[in-house]
Amino acid sequence: PLQRGAVSGNLFINGKPALKGTHIVLAADSIDWQAQSKGYMYYGTTNEKGYFNIKHVRAGSYTLYAYGSNQTEEFKKTAITIQPEVTKILGKLNWLAKNNGELLWQIGEADRKTTGFNLSNHKRYYSVFKIPPADINFAIGKSDPSKDWYYAQTKQGSWKINFDVTKTYNDTATLTIAIAGYARNPVLEVLVNDNNIARIRAGNDASVYRSVIAGGYYQLKEIKFSAALLKQGTNTISFNLSSVKEGAGVMYDAIKLEVK
16 A cells, blocks of 8 residues: 554553663454464564654554563553554553562563573574583572573573572462573473472474574463472572473573562
8 A cells, every 4th residue: 555654652661661672563463463474564662761653554453562671471452543644643551560579580681582691692503502501500699691591491401590588488489481482392391499380391483493593482481389389598490301302492581580
């Protein structure tokens, strides 16, 4: 069409402007927008004040999605109608970020990519997935994610996160694993102080064995478990990979632990 419209707005997260570079997507309100292959999609990013403006949009009805700003979930606003030669002004959009309690720690910035981890800025080549070690001991507050946590876990072994807890908890803990990519169906066992809390098998997006480094198909896993599994002193959360084929692996975006 020769005539197209536009959409603008200001995205806020819990009352504060979204971070610069937060992604805005216009797509259909059907399946996950990452998997849509029909219709049209339009993209933009926010500035330092949370403002965005997406131009040259075909007339029609869309859903607006937003991701980034260190949020593991996404924002969604439905029923946005775009008309030819008209800028749809949405005004202030307030994204109410999910709160699962006190944040004990977080590894990585949630942006749907492996940003900040070892090898995350490496040039693409076909053996990069062979570099990460099979076993890691990562200490919260001491280890450096850019050196000690890799873009992908690709070998049979265990990646351990060690952290201290100063008090007891009796309610619910939430371990959030933001997965940037997942290739060839590896089985990921998640343990808290040797107690198995989850078994993840998230499919195959062809990322790791095709030398993807930044990210593949984003998936979010929230694991609820009894906070009583945490103890005063040193605790360990383990990511154990088994049944790993050549080129299989888990690419990490961000990992965080919250407790009520």
